[in-house]
Amino acid sequence: MxxxxxxxxxxxxxxxxxxxxxxxxxxxxxxxxxxxxxxxxxxxxxxxxxxxxxxxxxxxxxxxxxxxxxxxxxxxxxxxxxxxxxxxxxxxxxxxxxxxxxxxxxxxxxxxxxxxxxxxxxxxxxxxxxxxxxxxxxxxxxxxxxxxxxxxxxxxxxxxxxxxxxxxxxxxxxxxxxxxxxxxxxxxxxxxxxxxxxxxxxxxxxxxxxxxxxxxxxxxxxxxxxxxxxxxxxxxxxxxxxxxxxxxxxxxxxxxxxxxxxxxxxxxxxxxxxxxxVGNVDAHVTAPAAKATAPGDMLAIMGTSTCHVMSSETLTEVPGMCGVVDGGIVAGLWGYEAGQSGVGDILAWYVANQVPPALHEGARAAGRSVHEHLTELAWAEPVGAHGLIALDWLGGNRSVLVDASLSGLVVGTTITTRPEELYRALVEATAFGTRVIVEAFNGAGVPVERFFAAGGLLKNRHLMQTYADVLGMPISVIASEQGPALGSAIHAAVAAGAYPDTVTAGEAMGNVEHDAYVPGPDREAYDALYREYLALHDYFGRGGSEVMRRLKAIKRAARVASTEPAEVRA
CATH class of the missing domain: 3.30.420.40 (ATPase, nucleotide binding domain)
Known part of the structure; x- marks a missing residue:
């Protein structure tokens, strides 16, 4: 069907x-x-x-x-x-x-x-x-x-x-x-x-x-x-x-x-x-559905990519933000946006291309998806036991570096590294990327006081707990599996005159579980890994090495040459 x-x-x-x-x-x-x-x-x-x-x-x-x-x-x-x-x-x-x-x-x-x-x-x-x-x-x-x-x-x-x-x-x-x-x-x-x-x-x-x-x-x-x-x-x-x-x-x-x-x-x-x-963007439309419309509320819509949106009474420049728009999320407030180009996309790529058949078979035998199977294996060990740090740029960097020519990286692999350990390192990298964004907003004078989440990745409880530990903040989650569609329905109700504005409609029609995840004892261990992530982030993203950009240029030139007619190549 x-x-x-x-x-x-x-x-x-x-x-x-x-x-x-x-x-x-x-x-x-x-x-x-x-x-x-x-x-x-x-x-x-x-x-x-x-x-x-x-x-x-x-x-x-x-x-x-x-x-x-x-x-x-x-x-x-x-x-x-x-x-x-x-x-x-x-x-x-x-x-x-x-x-x-x-x-x-x-x-x-x-x-x-x-x-x-x-x-x-x-x-x-x-x-x-x-x-x-x-x-x-x-x-x-x-x-x-x-x-x-x-x-x-x-x-x-x-x-x-x-x-x-x-x-x-x-x-x-x-x-x-x-x-x-x-x-x-x-x-x-x-x-x-x-x-x-x-x-x-x-x-x-x-x-x-x-x-x-x-x-x-x-x-x-x-x-x-x-x-x-x-x-x-x-x-x-x-x-x-x-x-x-x-x-x-x-x-x-x-x-x-x-x-x-x-x-x-x-x-x-x-x-x-x-x-x-009137039309809307999937991330921004979700804010009333998650009741994340007050100044200081940052909402992360976590799917193939992650978009971070929040409203504020303050207009300022946040380095690497995707934009700030008057009324861009709700009327009367400045709406801010940042984001990560790849999150669920990265995990999907890894499962489709890097996981050996034995683990796929193990997942089927256990009656769960490969993602679930890798998660259960990976989180059975303590933070840092894999000895890995990854950069979450397999789809480029949207915030705060704003550069699609960057690419992914994993440091620390050995001949004993297991597939589930790489999977966990990639998950952790996406959490570290979100922390970079939160810290950029805090440093620019647009404080993130409450963190909300929506999207398909909420199904992975280990992933969500990792985000709470890495951010050092409680995470409230939308109590709907259809956050953007619910948000669009809320906007439709306002367009029909059933409610005076989207905030009022969201209070009546939205649904959220407050503080569903709170930071646990792994917070300090993740702080240490985050410092290593940040060092790699700045080195490869802020001019320490241009190798990622050079490799993409080489790849592009080779692909273009391979598609040219033989007489042109000659």
Whole structure:
């Protein structure tokens, strides 16, 4: 089956909303009761094309290193399949559903025509990689990001400080500049450069509304303006008018972008005319669902990557932050974002590529997943017994170094090192990376007073306890397995007028277990390992050695050469 449904639900004449979370590999829908946030039914649809990072499906063409694309039809199938399945699973009358809200990975931008057709679906362009949406973890625009940052610093562009001094290769401008410089024909055909979060809302309500969250964090919209044409033209003369491709109405979070069209109603099985909430980012939309909206509350959404968001009454520069946006999470507060490019992705890579068959067989014999099996083996020993330190940069570094050209590292391996020990070292590295981010915020005068967590990694209790020990802070966890989808449902309830704002709605509909994990006796042992991590972090990340960047350049050159026709190589 392409959707997994959760049974249960209610037939009472309550009002309901539906939240749809578009993740990296799948989309999920959840039906939620407006009065108390009860989750009555959910369904998941896996993307047929998953992440396009090896070969282009239309041609079989090998993609260069660091590419990550997606197919928009996969997202529409979530609306077609998961939404009706969630409603069926809930048992509610579809006519009791008063609004729909959505969230998306970000930055996942795409080139479209003026009418919103993705260029990869325009005649003849399915063979052009740059015509496809670039997933958040497309890191092939690092050279463009480097130039964006260097020129902004040279010119003293005022917006640069709002992004911790550096724009990521994951964000909109670097990815668009890459298209201009590598496929100018596709760039010229791009009428609009649209975040997937806004494109899916466009498909639902027939109106293009650019949400304030992605516009601010991923699109360099600060104080109502994008970077100037003079600055953009200095990057590349053909880029001077790029902001014109971003021009759109800015929708505030929790407001309605429009109402569900008849076509979208037929696609989803929902009532036509219900409000469609303004789009949002999967991390930021989760804050009300976790009741983590007060100043000092940092929420980590822990999945394939981890995004750290928090609100504050203070506007300041946090080195290496992804951005600070007025009302970027909740109205009336400055919303901050930081993050790690790889967390669950790192563990998934390790299990898929580095774990020997005997351990896979041992996991099956024990009746548990390989992740569970490795965890039980690894945490049977005391902290530091593996003698390892790892750097969690297998997907580059998003915060605080903001450099996708960095890579992973493990120090301390011997001929006696076991697979479960490496697994634990990788988990610990992600916890150390989060501590670097927390300390950066504390040091910049935006104190992290309470730490909250959401996402799929909450299932691993040893991992969560490790984070509490490494951070030296209690961790409160969202009491929902569908945090972003619940957050989208909360925003839908506000868009429908059921609550005055997302904080009030979150108090009624959100669910959190306070201080689910508290620091234990391993805290001091982890402090010692963290000092070693920090030494490696600064040496390889702050100029002590350029070996990681050189190796990536060598890899890229070799891969590009291997895909060139023989006559070109000759």
């Amino acid at each position: 392409d959707a997994q449904s959760q049974p249960g639900g209610s037939t009472a004449p309550d009002q309901h909303v539906i939240g749809v979370d578009f993740g990296t590999l799948s989309g999920r829908a959840v039906v939620v009761r407006v009065s108390d946030g009860a989750e009555l039914g959910t369904a998941v649809h896996e993307y047929a094309n998953a992440v396009i990072d090896d070969r282009l499906p239309a041609t079989g063409e090998r993609l260069p290193p660091e590419w990550a694309l997606q197919e928009p039809n996969d997202w529409l199938e979530v609306l077609r399949r998961a939404v009706p399945a969630a409603v069926r699973a809930s048992g509610v009358d579809p006519n009791s559903i008063i609004a729909i809200g959505t969230d998306f990975t970000a930055s996942t931008p795409m080139p479209v025509t003026a009418e919103g057709s993705p260029l990869c679906r325009v005649g003849g362009l399915a063979q052009r990689p740059h015509a496809y949406p670039k997933l958040w973890k497309h890191h092939a625009a690092q050279s463009q990001a480097d130039r964006i940052n260097a020129l902004a610093a040279e010119r003293g562009e005022p917006w640069l400080a709002r992004y911790g001094g550096a724009i990521s290769s994951e964000w909109e401008f670097a990815k668009a500049l890459q298209i201009l410089e590598e496929d100018p024909e596709v760039y010229a055909m791009t009428d609009r450069w649209v975040e997937a979060a806004d494109w899916i809302v466009w498909q639902l309500c027939g109106r293009y509304v650019r949400n304030a969250c992605t516009a601010g964090y991923k699109g360099i919209l600060q104080d109502g303006a994008y970077p100037s044409p003079e600055y953009l033209g200095a990057l590349n003369p053909g880029f001077a008018d790029f902001a014109d491709k971003l021009d759109a109405e800015i929708g505030q979070l929790g407001s309605a972008a429009g109402t569900l069209t008849a076509e979208a109603a037929a696609l989803t099985g929902l009532p036509a005319g219900i409000p469609v909430a």
